[in-house]
Each structure stands twice: as structure tokens, then as C-alpha cells.
Amino acid sequence: MSRFFYGKIALNNIKRNSKTYIPFILTCVGAVSLFYNMYFLSVAKDIGSVSDNRSLRLILRLGAVVVGIFSLIFLFYTNSFLIKQRKKEFGLFNVLGMEKKHIARVMFYETLMTGTGGIVTGVLLGILVSKLMILLLLKIVKFKATFGFEVPVEAIGATVILFGAIFILNLVYNYSQVHRTKPAELLKSPNLGEREPKTKWFATIVGVLSLGAGYYIALTTESPLVALNIFFFAVILVIIGTYCLFTAGSIAFLKMLRKNKKYYYRANHFASVSGMIYRMKQNAVGLSNICILSTAVIIMLSTTFSLYIGMEDELRNRYPRNIMVSARNVPAEKAEELNRFIGEQVESVGANQKNIVYYRYMSFIVIKSGQEYVFGNSAGYAYNNSVLFTFITQEDYNRMENAQVSLDDNEMLLYAVKGKIPGDDISFNGLKFSIREHLSSFSIYEQSSSILAQSNYAVVKDTKTIRKVYSALNGDGDMGELSYYYGFDTDAEKDTQIELVRILRQKLGNVTKDGFVEGAEHERDGFYTIYGGLFFLGIFLGLLFIMATVLIIYYKQIAEGFDDRDRFNIMQKVGMSRKEIWKSVRSQVLTVFFIPLGAAIVHLAFAFKVITRLLLIFNLTNILLYAGCTLLVVFVFAVFYTAVYSLTARTYYRIVSA
Amino acid sequence: MPLLEVKRLKKVYTTRFGGNTVQALTNVSFTVEKGEFTAIMGESGSGKTTLLNLIAAFDKPTDGEVLLNGKSIHSIREDEIAAFRRDHLGFVFQDFNLLDTFSIQDNIFLPLVLAGKSYEEMNRELAPIAKILGISDILSKFPYEVSGGQKQRAAIARALITRPEIILADEPTGALDSHATESLLKLFSEINKAGQTILMVTHSIKAACHAGRVLFIKDGELFHQLYRGSQLNAEMYQKITDTLTMIAAGGERFE
Ligand SMILES: Nc1ncnc2c1ncn2[C@@H]1O[C@H](COP(=O)(O)OP(=O)(O)O)[C@@H](O)[C@H]1O
Ligand SMILES: [Mg+2]
Numbered sequence: 001m002s003r004f005f006y007g008k009i010a011l012n013n014i015k016r017n018s019k020t021y022i023p024f025i026l027t028c029v030g031a032v033s034l035f036y037n038m039y040f041l042s043v044a045k046d047i048g049s050v051s052d053n054r055s056l057r058l059i060l061r062l063g064a065v066v067v068g069i070f071s072l073i074f075l076f077y078t079n080s081f082l083i084k085q086r087k088k089e090f091g092l093f094n095v096l097g098m099e100k101k102h103i104a105r106v107m108f109y110e111t112l113m114t115g116t117g118g119i120v121t122g123v124l125l126g127i128l129v130s131k132l133m134i135l136l137l138l139k140i141v142k143f144k145a146t147f148g149f150e151v152p153v154e155a156i157g158a159t160v161i162l163f164g165a166i167f168i169l170n171l172v173y174n175y176s177q178v179h180r181t182k183p184a185e186l187l188k189s190p191n192l193g194e195r196e197p198k199t200k201w202f203a204t205i206v207g208v209l210s211l212g213a214g215y216y217i218a219l220t221t222e223s224p225l226v227a228l229n230i231f232f233f234a235v236i237l238v239i240i241g242t243y244c245l246f247t248a249g250s251i252a253f254l255k256m257l258r259k260n261k262k263y264y265y266r267a268n269h270f271a272s273v274s275g276m277i278y279r280m281k282q283n284a285v286g287l288s289n290i291c292i293l294s295t296a297v298i299i300m301l302s303t304t305f306s307l308y309i310g311m312e313d314e315l316r317n318r319y320p321r322n323i324m325v326s327a328r329n330v331p332a333e334k335a336e337e338l339n340r341f342i343g344e345q346v347e348s349v350g351a352n353q354k355n356i357v358y359y360r361y362m363s364f365i366v367i368k369s370g371q372e373y374v375f376g377n378s379a380g381y382a383y384n385n386s387v388l389f390t391f392i393t394q395e396d397y398n399r400m401e402n403a404q405v406s407l408d409d410n411e412m413l414l415y416a417v418k419g420k421i422p423g424d425d426i427s428f429n430g431l432k433f434s435i436r437e438h439l440s441s442f443s444i445y446e447q448s449s450s451i452l453a454q455s456n457y458a459v460v461k462d463t464k465t466i467r468k469v470y471s472a473l474n475g476d477g478d479m480g481e482l483s484y485y486y487g488f489d490t491d492a493e494k495d496t497q498i499e500l501v502r503i504l505r506q507k508l509g510n511v512t513k514d515g516f517v518e519g520a521e522h523e524r525d526g527f528y529t530i531y532g533g534l535f536f537l538g539i540f541l542g543l544l545f546i547m548a549t550v551l552i553i554y555y556k557q558i559a560e561g562f563d564d565r566d567r568f569n570i571m572q573k574v575g576m577s578r579k580e581i582w583k584s585v586r587s588q589v590l591t592v593f594f595i596p597l598g599a600a601i602v603h604l605a606f607a608f609k610v611i612t613r614l615l616l617i618f619n620l621t622n623i624l625l626y627a628g629c630t631l632l633v634v635f636v637f638a639v640f641y642t643a644v645y646s647l648t649a650r651t652y653y654r655i656v657s658a
Numbered sequence: 659m660p661l662l663e664v665k666r667l668k669k670v671y672t673t674r675f676g677g678n679t680v681q682a683l684t685n686v687s688f689t690v691e692k693g694e695f696t697a698i699m700g701e702s703g704s705g706k707t708t709l710l711n712l713i714a715a716f717d718k719p720t721d722g723e724v725l726l727n728g729k730s731i732h733s734i735r736e737d738e739i740a741a742f743r744r745d746h747l748g749f750v751f752q753d754f755n756l757l758d759t760f761s762i763q764d765n766i767f768l769p770l771v772l773a774g775k776s777y778e779e780m781n782r783e784l785a786p787i788a789k790i791l792g793i794s795d796i797l798s799k800f801p802y803e804v805s806g807g808q809k810q811r812a813a814i815a816r817a818l819i820t821r822p823e824i825i826l827a828d829e830p831t832g833a834l835d836s837h838a839t840e841s842l843l844k845l846f847s848e849i850n851k852a853g854q855t856i857l858m859v860t861h862s863i864k865a866a867c868h869a870g871r872v873l874f875i876k877d878g879e880l881f882h883q884l885y886r887g888s889q890l891n892a893e894m895y896q897k898i899t900d901t902l903t904m905i906a907a908g909g910e911r912f913e
Contacts, residue, residue, distance in 0.1 A: 196759070196800050261777045265780070267771055267772050267774060270771045274760050274764065277759065278759040567757060567758075570757055571757070573755055575741075576772055577739070578740070
């Protein structure tokens with residue numbers, strides 16, 4: 001038989017299965033063009049002109065990797081679904097006298113056609129929109145520069161290799177599927193004798209436990225650094241919980257409903273409950289996928305969006321003053337010299353100073369142990385119960401707050417930034433202080449210490465007292481001198497500020513060792529680049545995940561439509577009216593459809609707190625902003641989801657009533 | 659008044675895109691009295707299923723009417739037809755039409771649940787029927803766990819449980835082996851003796867032998883009918899065979 005012949009059969013097959021193959025090919029086109037664009041952006045010459053383009057490229061490269069891995073998993077999953085649906089067709093070929101090797105050849109041509117079609121169209125589409133993408137990205141990172149049109153061969157090559165490999169993998173899988181099954185099995189209709197699912201109590205319990213554990217972690221994590229460490233773990237737990245509860249928990253629950261005779265044997269529950277058992281068995285994995293993808297989309301979009309919107313706040317949180325100088329081990333005389341030095345440099349560029357904050361301090365990270373605070377080593381950052389104490393002297397306090405406080409040796413003023421300390425006594429490894437006053441305001445608190453769960457400022461009599469605390473906590477050893485901090489705002493132009501930072505950095509070494517200069521304007525562009533880049537990545541991956549969600553939903557509706565058609569016929573024959581059947585079917589379809597969205601929203605609610613903690617690491621303290629963004633994203637997503645539902649439901653009803 | 663009257667039924671199928679039409683029934687009239695066991699025979703494609711579907715109001719006739727207890731079933735409103743079917747008719751199909759998602763018991767309960775009966779009431783109705791049909795032991799099983807014969811008994815139980823005026827069966831033995839066929843037909847005879855009216859479509863001579871009367875359809879028309887009277891099975895078998903041979907030979911109507 002000629003090559004031409006197989007090609008023709010393959011083409012006919014694709015046409016005949018167009019209801020399932022066209023969406024598959026469209027998804028390939030989408031995935032290919034998204035991947036091409038991500039890769040293109042990560043290597044595009046234009047990006048080179050953006051400040052901090054190395055971080056941006058890193059983010060984009062990360063995006064390309066995620067898109068690539070996701071495409072691999074998703075296209076493989078979809079392909080295995082399609083081949084399952086088509087087993088009967090191949091069985092028929094086999095019975096009609098085609099050998100397995102001939103079927104394999106037909107499959108080869110099918111893959112060749114869909115693969116080439118999908119990749120070529122995808123790359124062309126990708127190239128077409130790539131200019132748009134780079135303009136969008138540059139706009140988001142607030143960079144005004146556009147050059148020519150660029151088509152990097154490297155990006156095309158990477159795309160073709162990746163997706164070519166995915167198609168070959170799928171082809172190999174399909175071969176193995178046809179090879180393994182006997183023709184009689186191939187012929188058997190996929191739903192014939194579908195068994196009632198067993199109640200899997202073990203999986204249900206695992207599901208409840210891991211979901212509970214995931215939620216518990218999310219709710220009880222206070223420290224952002226702890227959150228960063230265990231967020232991933234909590235996510236895994238919640239994913240496991242979701243899969244177990246969707247697959248096993250739902251069936252256990254429905255069977256419990258069925259056991260309740262009074263509830264079950266009612267006209268409007270009877271068909272629905274038993275129908276749902278069957279439906280959940282078929283769809284549980286797909287539904288969990290939808291749930292997890294939806295959660296991911298919403299979290300990604302809402303976090304990156306709120307970070308992007310709140311960028312000015314975050315910049316200010318990270319850099320509380322326009323220009324900040326700090327140094328370690330600075331005695332009092334040296335501090336005076338530093339103040340003078342800074343003043344001179346500011347004057348030399350013709351800038352002014354305002355909102356000056358200047359003090360010397362010593363910080364300790366301690367761990368609460370009973371009634372005591374004891375020394376916590378640097379790994380202590382990662383514990384929920386580590387507490388930061390920043391000690392300053394009453395001299396600095398009086399100067400900054402215009403106060404006349406005079407403390408005794410064992411007295412302190414305490415300002416709690418986060419986490420209250422109850423009572424009027426406090427003890428550092430045996431060294432007792434009585435708290436003269438819990439301060440309700442403190443002008444220097446913006447100091448970025450927000451990533452620990454608890455943070456306090458303590459004002460004590462003098463440096464000697466601070467040394468005593470040091471000895472109490474560390475045993476012996478020399479504390480050295482206090483650290484130095486000097487920050488101020490200025491009205492100077494951006495360029496002047498950047499110049500000033502450069503000069504300060506250059507000359508600071510002549511005055512003191514271990515000095516450190518930061519300027520908000522100096523970092524602004526980098527901030528925009530990174531937060532904008534993250535936002536762009538959020539949109540991009542959100543788009544990809546939404547595409548996947550839509551495809552899963554569509555296939556689910558088609559598969560269910562064909563199954564339900566037979567059941568529908570039988571029920572009608574046995575005496576259920578069309579209206580009753582529609583009512584039952586509608587309620588089942590609706591439930592199945594909106595369960596994943598509902599579960600996603602529950603996940604989001606539980607994740608809310610831990611995500612706000614994570615956002616602190618990115619200097620986002622505005623919880624309301626994040627809440628607003630989440631609500632907005634959830635709303636838009638729900639509207640979109642419902643739209644997809646009504647569109648695909650039409651296909652479903654058309655199949656069922658055919 | 660006869661229980662069932664079929665008057666001048668005609669059915670023409672039109673394929674979806676207009677064009678072709680198939681005349682499945684030309685002109686069929688007959689009556690069924692209460693308590694009768696009637697078989698309808700004919701070659702494949704002769705219109706037997708079409709006839710049964712019209713009697714069950716699954717489909718509307720092109721012409722003619724069907725009366726049950728003197729009432730035209732095609733005049734019943736669309737939204738009442740399901741309830742009507744549930745209350746007055748029982749069905750047994752060749753491929754059983756049991757729902758895989760229900761246990762055998764729930765499959766049998768289905769029409770009663772739809773009619774709003776309580777669980778206790780349904781159990782009371784089921785117990786004697788299950789005993790007669792010999793399916794008491796498999797009630798909690800699922801359709802895919804039992805044999806074809808058992809499935810068909812379950813389907814019969816489902817048809818009987820609403821105490822219908824007539825049972826319509828479309829080739830009920832078509833998917834069964836000879837042993838299961840034999841015991842199922844015995845069951846039909848017993849149920850009939852207890853007073854149940856049965857109208858059964860079949861192309862098995864053996865099955866038709868159990869009926870009190872056999873109607874033959876050919877090319878959409880009633881061709882001939884045989885009464886069993888007091889004949890023995892063997893005599894009946896011979897007569898049916900003769901009639902079928904004649905139909906196959908394209909013979910003219912006789913008697
Ligand atoms: N829904 C339909 N549409 C068109 N033609 C049909 C339809 N159902 C049956 N027919 C045709 O009507 C004739 C009688 O069919 P049927 O009643 O199923 O015969 P039987 O049950 O005796 O084998 C056949 O020629 C068949 O092709
Ligand atoms: Mg038929």
C-alpha cells in the first residue's frame with residue numbers, strides 16, 4: 001500500500017474526529033506560540049536595554065521553562081485522553097483487516113499532520129504576536145524604547161525541538177497503547193460495564209488529613225521566612241488532599257447519601273445521587289486538575305497584580321528614606337564624622353535633606369523560651385517564635401522624638417511593631433527589665449524588619465545597658481560598637497539622587513569600614529523591571545493555565561455527553577419525563593462544573609493569610625490591596641469560567657439530545 | 659371493550675435531510691383483550707419495533723390511532739405521557755435497558771420512586787415479585803455483575819412492579835442463550851396465567867409457541883394470525899414454521 005494511501009486515511013481520521021482534534025490542535029498552536037514568545041523574550045536584544053535586564057531575563061527564562069514543562073504534561077495528558085476515546089475505531093480497523101503495523105503507520109501520518117500543522121501555525125502566530133508581546137512587556141516594566149522586528153533562530157529552534165519531542169513522545173505512547181491491547185478489547189466500547197467505584201476510605205482519610213494539614217500550616221504560619229520555607233510543602237499537601245477528596249472523598253460522601261433511604265429514594269435525588277457517583281468516578285481527576293489550575297491562575301494573577309499595583313508602596317517599604325547610609329561598629333565620635341561627611345556630599349551635588357532619621361542601634365534575634373528570651377542563632381530566622389529586638393539609647397530617642405525621658409538601669413520603653421508583648425516585665429536570659437511604657441507610636445519604625453513574625457524596638461538608658469544585654473544573651477565575647485543608621489528624603493531630581501548614591505558609595509570607605517549606601521531612585525528601575533516582569537509572567541502563565549482549563553472542560557462535556565445520551569434514552573423509556581431528566585442532568589452538570597471553582601475559592605480563602613506573609617518578603621504590606629486584587633481576579637475568572645461553561649454546555653446538550 | 663385497539667396504523671419515516679422516506683407500517687389494525695398473551699412475528703425490518711414504539715407512545719403515527727381502554731394515547735399531553743406510561747404500561751427490551759449506575763433493586767424501584775412511593779411501600783411491592791422471578795438473592799448486585807437472563811428478569815420485575823395493564827416486550831429473548839430463553843418464556847406463561855396481559859414481539863418460533871395468539875407482519879401490514887387454542891406446542895410450532903416459510907417465499911395472504 002502506498003504512502004499516499006495512509007496519508008489519506010490519516011487525514012480522514014482527523015476530519016472524522018474533528019470535534020476532539022480541532023480543540024487539541026488549537027491548544028497545541030496556543031502552547032507553541034506562548035512558548036515561542038516566552039523564549040523569544042528571554043533572548044530578545046531589546047530586553048538588553050532594560051535596567052536590571054539580567055533579573056528580567058531570569059524571570060522570562062523561568063517562565064519559558066514552566067510553559068515548556070506544563071505543555072509537555074498537558075499535551076501528553078490530552079493525547080492519552082484522545083487515544084482512549086479512539087480505541088474502538090482502531091479496533092474496527094483491525095477487524096477489517098488492517099494489521100497493527102498498518103494502524104501504526106496511519107497514526108504516524110496523523111501525528112505528522114497534527115504535529116507539523118500545530119507547530120508551524122504556532123510558530124507563525126508566535127512570531128506575529130511577538131512584537132505585541134515585547135511592547136506589552138516594556139510597557140509593564142515602564143521602559144520606553146522600541147527597536148526593530150526580531151526573529152531569533154534560537155527561539156524557533158528551541159520551540160520546534162521541544163514540541164517535536166512532545167509529539168514523538170505522544171506517538172510512542174499511542175503505539176504502545178495499540179500494541180498492548182487485543183482487537184477484541186479495542187472494539188469494546190469504553191463505557192461498557194462501567195463498574196461502580198469502590199469506597200476508598202484510606203484515600204478519603206489521607207485526603208482529609210493532608211488537606212487539613214495544608215490548611216493548618218497556611219493558617220498558623222506567622223513569619224514570612226517560615227512561610228517561604230513551607231509554602232511549597234503546604235501546596236503539595238493541598239494538591240494531594242484535593243486529588244484524594246475529589247476521587248475518593250466525593251464517592252464516599254455520595255454513598256453515604258445513598259445509604260440514607262429517606263433521602264435517596266426521592267424522585268429528585270434518586271437519579272442525581274447515583275448519576276453523580278458514576279460521574280465523579282469518570283471526572284474526578286479532570287475536576288481536580290481544573291480546581292488546582294484555577295487556584296494557581298487566581299493566586300498568580302492576584303499576587304503579581306497587587307505587587308505591581310502597589311509598587312510605589314513597596315519601594316517605600318523597602319527603602320523608607322530616599323537615601324540611606326548604614327555602617328557597623330561605629331563609635332559615637334565616628335558617627336558625628338559620618339553625619340558631617342554625608343552632609344558635605346549632599347551639598348556637593350546641590351540637594352537638600354528632610355525627614356532625617358539618625359540613630360545608633362544593636363539588634364538581637366531571640367527566641368522565646370518560657371518567660372525568657374534567649375539567644376537564637378541566625379538559623380532562628382526560620383522559626384515562627386523568633387523575635388527581633390532593636391535596642392537604641394534614650395539619648396537617640398529623646399533627640400528624635402523631642403522627649404525628655406530618663407530611664408533607670410533596669411527600665412525600658414518598648415515599641416512593638418508586630419506581635420504584642422504582654423505584661424510589664426521582660427527578661428533576657430536572666431537580665432530583667434521593667435517596661436516603663438508600651439509606646440504607641442515611634443517615628444523610626446519603618447525600618448524594614450517586617451519579614452520576622454515579631455519585631456520590637458527597645459529604648460534603654462545607654463550603651464552600657466545594651467552591652468549588658470549582649471553579655472546576658474551571648475555569654476562572653478565583645479559586642480563592639482553600636483551600628484549606625486542615617487536616612488533622609490530629598491527633593492532632588494532622580495539623576496541627582498543616583499549621582500549622590502554613587503558618590504557616597506565611592507567615598508564612604510575613606511571614613512568607615514563596613515559601610516552601606518542605598519538609594520530608592522537608584523533602585524526604582526530595577527524594582528519596576530522585577531515586579532513588572534513578575535506581573536507579565538503572571539498574565540502569561542495565567543493565560544496558559546486558562547487555556548488548559550477550557551480544554552479540559554470542553555473534553556469533559558463531550559465525553560459526558562456521549563455517556564449520558566444512552567442513560568438518557570433508557571430513563572425516558574422507563575417512565576421519566578423529558579423534563580424530569582433534564583432537571584436531573586442539569587443539576588448534575590452544574591454541580592460537577594462548579595465544584596472545582598468552589599473548591600478553588602475555599603483554597604484561596606485558606607491560603608490568604610500565608611500569602612499575605614509571603615508578600616511581605618516582597619515588601620507588600622497593604623493587605624487590603626491584595627484582598628481587593630484577589631476579589632477582582634476571582635470575579636473576572638468566575639465570569640470567564642461561567643462563559644466557558646455555557647458555551648461548552650451547548651455542545652453537551654446537542655450531543656445528549658441527538 | 660378490548661383493552662388495546664390498534665386502528666389503521668401507518669408510519670412513514672423521513673430521513674433528516676428530507677429526501678428519502680421509509681414506509682415502516684402501511685396499515686395495521688388489531689385488538690388485544692384483557693388477559694391475552696399475544697406474539698407478533700415478522701422478518702427483520704418488517705416494522706415490529708416501530709409498531710411497539712407507536713403503542714408505547716415513544717413515537718407518533720403518521721396516521722391511525724392506538725386506544726388503551728378506549729382512550730387514544732396519542733391525544734395525551736406531552737408532559738403527562740411519562741406518568742401515563744409509568745402507570746399503565748410495562749416494558750421489556752431486548753437489551754434490557756438497565757441503568758449501570760443503579761443496583762438491580764434500584765433499577766426495579768425506578769418507576770415507583772418517580773411515582774413518589776415510600777421506601778417501605780416499594781419493598782412491600784418488590785418482595786413477592788422478586789420471589790416469583792427468582793431474583794431475591796441478586797437485588798443488591800449491579801447489572802454488570804449478573805447474567806443476561808438475570809438482567810432480563812430484573813427488567814421484567816421493573817415492568818411488573820407498577821401493576822401495568824399491559825406488558826410490551828420487544829424481542830425479550832433476543833440476547834439470551836437457549837436455557838435462559840426457556841425459563842424466561844415459562845415465566846411469561848405463568849405471569850400471563852395470573853392474569854397479566856402481554857404483547858411480545860419476537861422472531862423466535864419457540865418463543866411464539868408460548869403465546870395464545872401469533873400475529874404475522876410483512877412489509878408493514880398484518881399478514882396472518884394464528885390462535886393456539888388447545889393445540890400442543892409441537893403442533894403450534896409446525897404451523898408457525900409453515901407460515902414463516904410462506905412469508906419467506908413471498909406467498910399471498912391466506913385464510
Ligand atoms: N427512526 C427511523 N428512521 C428511519 N427509518 C427507520 C427508523 N426506525 C426504523 N426505520 C425503518 O423502518 C423499517 C422497520 O424497522 P423496525 O420497526 O425496526 O423493524 P423490526 O423491528 O421489525 O426489525 C426498517 O426499514 C427501518 O430501516
Ligand atoms: Mg426490532
